Amino acid sequence: MRETAQPGDLLDWYDAHARDLPWRVSPADRSAGVRPDPYRIWLSEIMLQQTTVAAVKSYFERFTTLWPDVAALAAAEDADVMAEWAGLGYYARARNLLKCARAVVADHGGRFPQTRAGLQALPGIGPYTSAAISAIAYDLPETVVDGNVERVMARLHDLHTPLPEAKPALTALADALTPQTRPGDYAQAVMDLGATICTPRSPACGICPWRAPCAARAAGTMADLPRKSPKKPKPTRLGIAYVAQRDDGAILLETRPDKGLLGGMLGFPGSDWSETPEPDPPLEAEWQDLGEEARHTFTHFHLRLRIMVAQVGGNAAPRRGAFHPRHSYRPASLPTVMRKVHDLAHGRLREML
DNA sequence: CATACGTGGTT
DNA sequence: TAACCAAGTAT
Structure with a gap:
């Protein structure tokens, strides 16, 4: 024994x-x-x-x-x-x-x-x-x-x-x-x-x-060991993120609601994340499709985020979110999925970073 | 009891 | 590339 x-x-x-x-x-x-x-x-x-x-x-x-x-x-x-x-x-x-x-x-x-x-x-x-x-x-x-x-x-x-x-x-x-x-x-x-x-x-x-x-x-x-129950497959959701930059370099961000995914974190305004997301731009502008998606996997789903970018004037009034001055904007303060959006968009925006 | 909730490293 | 995994908790 x-x-x-x-x-x-x-x-x-x-x-x-x-x-x-x-x-x-x-x-x-x-x-x-x-x-x-x-x-x-x-x-x-x-x-x-x-x-x-x-x-x-x-x-x-x-x-x-x-x-x-x-x-x-x-x-x-x-x-x-x-x-x-x-x-x-x-x-x-x-x-x-x-x-x-x-x-x-x-x-x-x-x-x-x-x-x-x-x-x-x-x-x-x-x-x-x-x-x-x-x-x-x-x-x-x-x-x-x-x-x-x-x-x-x-x-x-x-x-x-x-x-x-x-x-x-x-x-x-x-x-x-x-x-x-x-x-x-x-x-x-x-x-x-x-x-x-x-x-x-x-x-x-x-x-x-x-x-x-x-x-x-x-x-x-x-x-x-240990044995584990089989896991469910992850579905793929789609979404749209809007990256707006003001002429002075400020970036439009919103604080997400405390409940739910990325709750309380800063992020780019966007559509819902679903099979059929509804476009929902945070302000009127000439939005341009960046042509590249941010891909990210969360615990229970894959996400493909389409990225729209716009340069806007100093008097732009967003429906959602707030402009963050260029010098206080830190991509490192964003959750990773949003930092990926930043990384893809920043080459397109003159004053970013 | 099942599901929502992030991310980066490893295989 | 995709799946698996890590010092779990709240609902």
């Missing part, structure tokens, strides 16, 4: 191989008594939701430089925070980030709650993030279950039930392994293991601290 997986073996591996991350307190520093800053742990966990470490790093550095603590972030302008989040995706996270920071300041005296339930009552903090902050920031024995943990548990126990059906069972398995000692380091260790050794495609079982007790390794099924 194989021996059962031991949290201690994973912690030993973590002590030697923990990744050095901007928001992380190393296991050595942690054992010396250094405590993580809950603000930085919270911010990193929100950014890391469905997002890779590589993509998060520069955003984390920028945010913590601009807003070093929760009070500073709570006092920030919405537009500034949304602009800094541009490109990272899942923009509801940024809207909830601000709501959460302001709630922490207004309702909790500027300190994050120190219980999982208290954390989970805040905007943008769900089951995973509440457990992660509890464990990592406060060293509470909460069980984190993210995609890494699901994969590691499914393999360790050779569980073939497909996700999301398997989620409760995987959570129970993860819960049974969570140690009372060093739960914060343990939580980070399982995720590091999933991110660097027990990877989705070709896991490095040969150097895994849990190779001996791993049931999927024994059965040779590790590359097939």
Whole structure:
């Protein structure tokens, strides 16, 4: 009979191989008594939701430089925070980030709650993030279950039930392994293991601290786990984006409504996005078809955006949106799909960039 | 329980 | 090129 997986073996591996991350307190520093800053742990966990470490790093550095603590972030302008989040995706996270920071300041005296339930009552903090902050920031024995943990548990126990059906069972398995000692380091260790050794495609079982007790390794099924329910095909939607530039170089942009796709973000005015979009120019002008489409894929559909451009006079009065002065217009503040529109259109417009 | 919600890297 | 994947949450 194989021996059962031991949290201690994973912690030993973590002590030697923990990744050095901007928001992380190393296991050595942690054992010396250094405590993580809950603000930085919270911010990193929100950014890391469905997002890779590589993509998060520069955003984390920028945010913590601009807003070093929760009070500073709570006092920030919405537009500034949304602009800094541009490109990272899942923009509801940024809207909830601000709501959460302001709630922490207004309702909790500027300190994050120190219980999982208290954390989970805040905007943008769900089951995973509440457990992660509890464990990592406060060293509470909460069980984190993210995609890494699901994969590691499914393999360790050779569980073939497909996700999301398997989620409760995987959570129970993860819960049974969570140690009372060093739960914060343990939580980070399982995720590091999933991110660097027990990877989705070709896991490095040969150097895994849990190779001996791993049931999927024994059965040779590790590359097939966890199983997942088949995904739906993505439909293609069409749309029209309008890029208007005033003679002084100002660009017409609109802030999108808070609800829905790209909510709260800046973008070029446009039609609806559907199979048969209705033209809807934001002002009267001689619109010219750029002749090139911006193509972009969202989570659940492909988009092909036709681009119309126009140069307009200084007295142009848009029905929608507002002109942004040339010197305050930053394409980097646009969500990626809109930045693609910019990239395609800017060669056509004299004063852009 | 299913769906909406971004993006960039990898295979 | 297209599909898959990443430290999920809200509704």
